[in-house]
Amino acid sequence: MSFKDIRGHDGVISILKGTIKKGRLPNAYIFTGQDGIGKRLTALGLAKALNCQDISDDMDACGRCPSCKRIEKGVHPDTLIVEPEGGQILLEQVRAIEEFLSFKAYEGGMKVVVIDDAEKLNPSSANALLKTLEEPPAGSLLILISSIPDILPATVVSRCHRVNFSPLPADDVREILSRRFDNEKARLLSLLSEGRPGLVIDGVQMEERERFFNELRGIEGLELEPWKERDAMDMWFKNAYCLMRDIVVYKATGDEKLLINFDKIAYIKAMADRCGLHQFLDIANELDRITGLLRFNLNKSITLCYAGLLLKTGECVDS
Amino acid sequence: MKIKVEKEELQRVLQGIQGIVERRNTMPILNHCLFMVSGQKTWVLATDLEIALKEPVKAEVIKEGGLCVPARKLFEITKEVEDGITLEAQENNWLKVKAGLSAFKLIGLPEEEYPQLPKTDNVERIEVQSEVLKKMIEKTIYAAGDSDTRYTLNGLLLHFIPAKDETELRIVGTDGHRLSVIARMINAKVSGEKKLILPKKAAQELRRLLEEIEGMLTIGIEKNHLFFQLDEVLFTSRLIEGTYPNYEQVIPKLGDKKLGIDRGLLIKAIRRTAIMSREKSNAVRMDVEDGKITMVSSNPDIGEAKDEVAVEYKGEAVSIGFNARYLLDALLAAEGEKVTLEMHDALSPTMLKDEADEGYKNVIMPMRI
Known part of the structure; x- marks a missing residue:
């Protein structure tokens, strides 16, 4: 995907284009912003622009030349994409980056290394990377991507030029999603995505939401299965919070158009009748509080019992 | 693409590229080699993105074309089959290999996906x-x-x-x-x-x-x-x-103590002395005096070794420690009957010169012993 196909990051892209044009690329970038908003796409777009054999006047890659095609396929000899292995970016991977950069460019363009989820660099990898970040061999660019840059060592972040990405406007998300989904589904997904199309585009979110609602319908009497992974737990709480939000909005306004889960209107109406507005607000606040604690290794089955109880009774347990 | 090739020829070519294709497998295509057939010529190209080798193959061309073929598997097949091998590209990048009564089908990759050789224009x-x-x-x-x-x-x-x-x-x-x-x-x-x-x-x-x-x-x-x-x-x-x-900058200019030594004798003496220090530091000490070098090594757990070599030298005595491996590598690469060691003191680099090759110099850092 070239710059011209990327939606919602016009500001960032025009800055990147400017640095290419003036030939003033830094040693390393760090692309920060929430998950699923297009940081990696932009990084690859930059790699393409730096290697394109037929670059346009406004510094955008053509997307058609062999170089662009190879980057798209992930087989370009001068582009390396590094991802965490088993939850970490290991020291060997950093050594591999150093070796990769030690050669001159195969095709004569720029060597680009994209480190995705850079916050997964373990302490020794991060330290090993410092030398390369500070003084990479000629003709190289490192792009770190992170949704939580604050947990990276300051020594790493301070060596990179920081570029912040914001979530996309709803219209842009809808346009991206409508390339793949029909109108109705694109609308639903774009509402669910919170401006992060990358999160919903693989359909996992949709499946999780269906499961959440199915589970919820059976919550009375049915034994809930605790989550196996943290991701599933995060998503469950996101869905629960989103449902509370809808109920509260519906109770306060009575306007169906403002709902996110508009396909579940019947269920939301039924839920809304069970308690008062304040109680729902309390539940929502409590769910939000738990969401904030999820990173701290909560016991999964206790958490589930508690959250399930909250939704079932519609009453907030005093904490 | 369709070619007919002798077993020996194909085996020779594939053997030659195994070292290149096997090294890394970060990209699946790099496990392949590319067959290029055009005119009456057949070429095999292999690369690991660091080095690349393009070699001609003596083969009878039946149909032109190109295909990426898994290099390791084709090599294994070639080793086992009878003589007179036919390689034929088929639909969806399949390769049909026939030899005598044996037949194989290998999954290949399209020619365009193979990394291109760097251009030779501005060379x-x-x-x-x-x-x-x-x-x-x-x-x-x-x-x-x-x-x-x-x-x-x-x-x-x-x-x-x-x-x-x-x-x-x-x-x-x-x-x-x-x-x-x-x-x-x-x-x-x-x-x-x-x-x-x-x-x-x-x-x-x-x-x-x-x-x-x-x-x-x-x-x-x-x-x-x-x-x-x-x-x-x-x-x-x-x-x-x-x-x-x-x-x-590293080549020493201070080598005031010049020692002429018989290369063969020195190699033997170092090898013998190093037996005692091989497991640890590999260090040997050379005590240079008028007319001889005494070589000493020791390991507190095993024992000691001492050897002597005659040397053309007259002057101040000096004692210097070396890693025996470094000395041996340099001595074995030299060709002349005699070599010259140019030393200064125990902590300065020593230069080893080959009598038979003036342009050849070795600089070895001493060890503190």
Whole structure:
């Protein structure tokens, strides 16, 4: 995907284009912003622009030349994409980056290394990377991507030029999603995505939401299965919070158009009748509080019992 | 694509590229080699993105075309089947291999996906005797570093210096503890001084290749690559980025104690002495006096060794420690009957020169003992 196909990051892209044009690329970038908003796409777009054999006047890659095609396929000899292995970016991977950069460019363009989820660099990898970040061999660019840059060592972040990405406007998300989904589904997904199309585009979110609602319908009497992974737990709480939000909005306004889960209107109406507005607000606040604690290794089955109880009774347990 | 090829020929070519294709498998396509058939010619191309080898294959062309083929599997097949092999590309990048009554089908990849060879347009060419280059690599490669974090040391420096109608080519290898440099005059001209770093792996592969073929070799120099062409065989390597350490600065000028020694005797004495220190530091101490060197090594857990070699030397006594491996590597690479050691004191680098080869110098850092 070239710059011209990327939606919602016009500001960032025009800055990147400017640095290419003036030939003033830094040693390393760090692309920060929430998950699923297009940081990696932009990084690859930059790699393409730096290697394109037929670059346009406004510094955008053509997307058609062999170089662009190879980057798209992930087989370009001068582009390396590094991802965490088993939850970490290991020291060997950093050594591999150093070796990769030690050669001159195969095709004569720029060597680009994209480190995705850079916050997964373990302490020794991060330290090993410092030398390369500070003084990479000629003709190289490192792009770190992170949704939580604050947990990276300051020594790493301070060596990179920081570029912040914001979530996309709803219209842009809808346009991206409508390339793949029909109108109705694109609308639903774009509402669910919170401006992060990358999160919903693989359909996992949709499946999780269906499961959440199915589970919820059976919550009375049915034994809930605790989550196996943290991701599933995060998503469950996101869905629960989103449902509370809808109920509260519906109770306060009575306007169906403002709902996110508009396909579940019947269920939301039924839920809304069970308690008062304040109680729902309390539940929502409590769910939000738990969401904030999820990173701290909560016991999964206790958490589930508690959250399930909250939704079932519609009453907030005093904490 | 369809060709008919003799078993021996195909096996020879595939054997030659195994070292290149097997190394890394980060990209599936790199486990493949590319068959290119056009006109009456068949070529095999293999690369690991660091080095690439393009070799002609003697084969009967039935149909033109190209296909990427898994190199390892095809090699295994070739080893086992009867003579008279037919390779035929089929739909969806399948390769049909037939020999006698055996038939195989291999999954290939489309030709376009194979990494392209670097372009040879802007290349400066120099001709060198393959024999000369081979010798130069052999005499320096052992000193080059192995997976050193100073990446420039993991290669050989090719230093071209223009001199009147000729060019001086120096090849340098060093790992920070020892350095070997060899210089030769080449009957060719270069546009200016050039310092290129050839990766060690590429140098090894090139040396292997040069053992098989003889004649005039064309070296092509490009910004990011080096090309070596001999007849129809083309070998290319990517260069290492960066500045090679200034090796001339390292060559000692203080060698006031010159020792002439019989090379064979010295090798034997070092080998014997090093038996005692092999497991640990590999250190031997040389006590130099008038007319003889006493070599000593010891290991508190095992014991001691002592040996003596006659030497042409008159002057102050000096005692110096060395890593026996470094001395042996340099002595074994030399060819003359006699070598000269130029020393200064126990902590200064020592230079080892070969009587039979004036352009060949070895610098070895001493050990503190």
